[in-house]
Amino acid sequence: MRPGAGTEGWVFDSVAGGLHVRQIQGKIAVADFQCNTDGQNCEVKLSGHKATVSMYYNGQALVQLETRGSEIVKRRFSVEPSRNTMKVTVTPMTGRAVQPEELEFERGLPDGQVAGQSAQAKR
Secondary structure, X not given: OOOOOOOEEEEEEEEOOEEEEEEEEOOEEEEEEEEOOEXXXXXXXXXXXXXXXXXXXXXXXXXXXXXXXXXXXXXEEEEOOOOOEEEEEEEEOOOOXXXXXXXXXXXXXXXXOOOXXXXXXXX
């Protein structure tokens, strides 16, 4: 998918002690934070709301647990062997039972990005 309105994506950059993560929706960064990858909680703002995020690796997959109020969402990020596609499995951990949602993102740069690892939604 080409960058622009309606584009969703994630940008991950390695930093000392963890990752710098940006979640893009359209042309807006709804999340922009740094967090370690050892499972410790990080206080962040997501879409302007306070939240807690923890991240850790399970094999080659990055697992993110996001807590906003009483809602918990688990995301599992894995890169396909081609290294051009990232799969994200989104699993609500609270509330009524909902099946995990699987998303695929293709490597690319959202509008205004110059460098770094990013992924855009493929629908």
